[in-house]
Amino acid sequence: MAELTPEANRAARAILKWSVRDLAEKAGIAFSTVHRFESTGSATESTKEKIKAAFAAHDVEITNGNYTGARLLLHRTKD
Template structure:
């Protein structure tokens, strides 16, 4: 997850930095550091990414078109 992907995911969900921090159980400063491009511990990054994924976000890798995010496609059973 890149800093811009974090920002895009937050906007897609309508979350501010404090919302994400609360849902991921990290400080708002941690979210600010992530989105400034500062290095965070791997476990912290995994927690933040898992929080987004639990909310329905999919991360799109940079594959020639640039990294991005999208909402996960609903499963057939939903």
């Protein structure tokens, strides 16, 4: 699974139009924890997993292609 970076975290929040408070609520962590991670990159692996799970629950995936980032997963419908 891709490494969560502060940049990818901000990108994923932007895709979902979530504030830091929105992400904290959805991930079940403190606002200050999300703010600290985005500011310093410091977070436990457990915290990062909670954040990634919150994004995944809303079809946003953290990616590490040539650069770190996030993308919205599109589900194909059967015709």
